[in-house]
Amino acid sequence: MMPSVSLAVLVLVGVGSPAILLSLLGCASLLNRPLQERWTGSLAAGSMLTSCVALSLAFVVFGATGTGARLLSYGAWSAAHEGGFAVEFLVDRLSLAFAALSAAIAGIVSAFSNRYLHREPGYNRYFVLLAMFVTGMLLISLAGNIVVLFIGWEFVGLSSALLVAFFHGRPAPVSNALRVFSVYRISDAAMLAAAVLLRHAAGTDSLSLLFGGIRSGSASDLTGTSATVIAMLLIVAVAGKSALLPFSGWLPRAMEGPTPSSAVYYGSLSIHAGCFLLLRSAPLLEQADAARVLVGGLGAATAIFAALATRVQSDVKSSLAYAALTQVGLIVVEIAIGWYTVAFLHLVGHACFRLLQFLSAPNVLHDLHGMEDAIGNRPSRTVSYLDAVISTRLRRLLYLAALERGFLDSIIDRVVVEPFVRCANGLTRLDRWLCNAVLPAQPPASVEGVEEQDD
């Protein structure tokens, strides 16, 4: 029993230390007594280090004691007629490895940010959001039931949007953050719907059923249809979070925050959260072939689109964003094919490598000059194999489409945003008409603001 106890403690410490950091920094900020930079920095570094060490140890302990998966329960926190809310972590090699990786990367980023954001007015806010993000990532990776997963998912989404809007003195970050947030809402809604359906169909919110290695046969309780519907919903959730098509438009817009936050979210961890979720729900996917084909298709289309887009981007952060998306698309394809180990290794390698690239994005001038000096000349551009095949006209069209990022944003604007705004405006007019009809003697209210487009 000893290993199990120590495993539970290690996991608790691993998840708990960023959660404590979040509550500490958050409460201090709420009380309008933010900690000094020095304290915040060392606390954050300490907590991430603790978490990383604890989770790595847990990985070792778990690897030593057993295979398969284990559900660690930390008690039911509320009970209702059918079920309730229990803090449960599903522990297996995959979840522990991803959690340890998340903690390690968060530790590096928090050490980086401590110096990078030195003297920045938003320093404290940044670290609150970073702590929220890490807590969210750990909850996603270790979640044992769908409620815990959803909490983590929301932490990541909220902190992501708020960090995109970090420089809220300028209009662009705020409107781009709103865009990111709107896409996340769609993804969250899909996730929530999946949770409800799952409960409805399988009678449990435990994820051990779907995720991880406990395949006691109960998964077959799910009929093919409901498995497919749930899988489809999960795919929408994943596509939103990992910027797969058709949601890819938000990814370059998210580059508004400080460099380290762009790095850890869109280069390294958050962008892979969707892939991880797919890996977890592999047993479910295996039951829903339609969903699997869809996932594979989405991943491949995203990879092709992003590979085209990254070639023409002339600013370093957009270029890296689409390069990251290319790999994410490929990881999704690997999962759809069923190469889970390859996909996971790909994910880990990509998360580390892209983090380094994003963090040193401002160094690109220095790096390129260095390479040029070492080679002795400007490296000649390899003639792309595409150039040889396609006509000039097609090349121009492709270039324009890649430069305009597949026109995704404008299509969404036309297909989704405009009808939505028109509908809202219509309702406003109806509302005003009704009010005027019912309450005649009101002073004219100023309602111009309502008609402004929200995006």
Added chain:
Amino acid sequence: MHQDSSPHEPDSPHSLAGLIEEAAHLLPAQGPISIFIHHNTLHAFEHLPFEEAVERAAERLGCEPFLSESRYRDKLASGRILAADVEALLDEHLGARGAVDVAGVGSRLDFWRAVVLHGIPAATGRELSWILEETPALSRFRTDVPADARSATAVIRDEDGNVGEESRAVRRLWTACLGAAGRTAPLQPAESALPVRHRDWLRAVHGLDTDAWIHPPLIRFLAGYLDQGLAHWSMPEKSRGIHGCFLEIYRTSLAAQCGPWARALPRLVSDDYGAGRDALGSIANSLDHLGVEKAERGDYLSAELLALRGWAGIVRQIEERPDRVPARDITVTLRGYLAVRLLIERAALEYALRQIGLGVQLPELRSSLQRLAPQPPAPAALERAWSLFHLAQLCGLDVSVVEQWKAQDVTDLESELQDLDGIRRRRILHQAFERTTRHRWYDALARHAPQELSAPPVFQTVFCIDEREESFRRHLEEVEPACETFGTAGYFNVAMYHQGASDAHPRPLCPVAIRPVHYLAEIESDSDRFAGRSRRLGRRAAGYLGYNVHLGSRLPVRGAVLMTVFGWLALIPLVLQVVFPWLSARWRRARETSTTASRTRLQLNREEKSPPIGKHSGFTVREMADIVRRVLEDIGICDRLSPLVLIIGHGSVSLNNPHESAHDCGACGGGRGGPNARAFAQMANDPRVRQILSAEGLHIGAHNWFVGAQRNTCNNVVTFYDEDLVPKDHEALLERAREAIDSARRREAHERCRRFDAAPSWYPPVAALAHVEGRAADLAQPRPEYGHATNAFCVIGRRARTRGLFLDRRGFLVSYDPARDRDGSILARIMAAVVPVVAGISLEYYFSYVDPAGYGCGTKLPHNVTSLLGVMDGAQSDLRTGLPWQMVEIHEPTRLAIIVEGTTDRVRWVVEDNPVIERLVRNRWLWLACLDPESGVLCELRSTGFVPHTPKHGLPIVTGESADWYQGKRGFLSPAAILPRPAAASDQGASA
């Protein structure tokens, strides 16, 4: 098909081309970011007096002319501005008008003083309502009022129980002010300039911002066109020029998908293409369609350019100096950009026209919007009363006085206040701030006794004039009192294109005003051929590997393999560079020494083969002799050379810093000055050069030896060149100099660390040196060094005048010996070379600090390197020019004070003889003062001529070392005289 000149537009100043030329003047003049050259941000306004220029530019560009009033008030409170200086300025400014009584309130001088020193908080509309309702403004008197005014309200406030009393009195005063405002005729609304662009009218009337629609695709297109090698696919059809390329790519129905607004774009593009218009023709056509009259074209085009001024500016820069960017396949013209911009804008405006459903055509859009535009409201009674209310408190007026005010009194007071509006108050406060700051330097220089060396120096060192060398020179002199230091422009008069042994391309190393004609290559001269070859191969291999990783990580299949197999290896550099930057700095240096040649030489001699750039390879002996003579004459050591002369250039290396080049040597055009120092030393050591010079009366003996070196101002590493050539009998001397420099490196790092919050103040010099080394190699460090921040003045004169003075790294020090300059010609050439450079640095820092978002490029944290030309904020924005906040945050924005050691007559002659300097001085873009070489009297140039300055402040005298003065202090330090301890001063130095 797209020619630049057009038959239907003659090239007269009022033609379209002329108008574009004129409009282009307002654009920021910053070139590609990797060759950062400091310049006056408001160069286009230099023909105006400084104050007028900054205020006009602020209006035109939507920026701040000075700091905010509250910042100046903080400075008043902390003593950085002295109230006495404000009073003196007001006195000068008002003259006889100061004694005139204003509406019975008091003399104008008192009135102005009270308002300038204490201020009237600006508040209108809802903000004012909020202040009145939610703050104690109407229940308590202001406490920050002049002392004599305080006594008037003190009666009520003094006793504790009388808060109710005070509140009643305040209310009564407020009511009286409201009454006074009510008795007076209503004011006219303030006139504001009408916008010229359609977009501005649309935004004012309908809240539609067409710029928000068109800027993203426009920026993407422009960045793609100008890209210098970041994107893997370059834009097709680049050779057709911006406009031609745009027509080719966007001439497809797909272009309508750029946004909901873009429906008309393919039609407009095809129309241009079909009609075969060139850029100018397209602009003229667009202007006709937009309904822009001939007379307003200039204003309209200028406003269009300023809407995205960073990008327009870089287009202009590349148009003027295509040699400064590597891409050769682009034809960049501002007119091309304007043509594209107007096309896109027309498409967006047509869409907006449909959206607002006004039923007019594009040409009439502006006039019909103008009719709909809301009129600016006239100041309400509440707003007027607010100013009067504060005025009454500042002047200590009794309620009864206010109640007696007639309409005429109120009008008088209001017109007086209008005269003294926010901008005027800030202007006066700023002038006072500069006056206080400037006078500190004047006082120190006037009071400091010249420190002459008692014996000939053991060695001499020549540095750049850079203010970052001030501290280094001071510490070096403290460590080694027997040495002498000099400052001269850091290219050491060697203007050249230089190509290092490991550089792929040559780069110019000289002030930006000079286009070099000489090319100088560094070549490897290792005896071991094989080692050299393998090193080169190793370097190439590493380069290709790096390039393939860079590229492969962006490609799908190669990337997937790379990531899956090797991706996790990135953790090693991540941890090393982020968590242990100091270690990685050491490792990096060790690696570099193994891959760079151990021994190289400069190809100094003239060769017949044609150079890759410039006119000549190498210098002739005659040219070398002239270069050497000029520098030795400038610093005045022709007849007193010591056995060893060190020539030390400077540069700066840092990571993750797109503005890295801004920390390099300004005199080398944003390059590193080591090669110049090295070339100079080699020239001065050349027997042929010495022979020529000797024939001309400048003797450099066999016992004199020059050694070139470079100091990295970021990590304080000093690299010596060609040490193996040093004669045997100079080795001991060089060793002594090297030890002194080593010690100075540590001490200088220590002094620099006092401005870095992250370096604890207890750090000993050794730890401080490690700290700055770590900064230079730290990926996470947005402030590798503070560069030119805090620069405030420039001294052109003998070092004796400043030696032993602690100048806090704030002064450019230029060596000049008036006694050795018979006719002032040396001063003339020194000032011609130095003044524009230092003025550019000082003014760029001024503007980037005063308005970090408008003139500077804001905080570095979201910067995104684009097209390898500059940075944008976050995902996409205008190209940001100027300096980032992290570079300037500790700066004090003041104009540079130049103090020349020389007679007033000579300085006046030199200034009047040089039109560039004359304009800067006449319009007060810098301050000029003379320090008389004989009497030591300091005179400042005012509008009335040179006026003697009477020192006010004393000069603190510290016995010991600089550290005794600065230790433990973080902020600005006033100048102090650092005198060596009388006994054992010399042995102490060596043991630091």
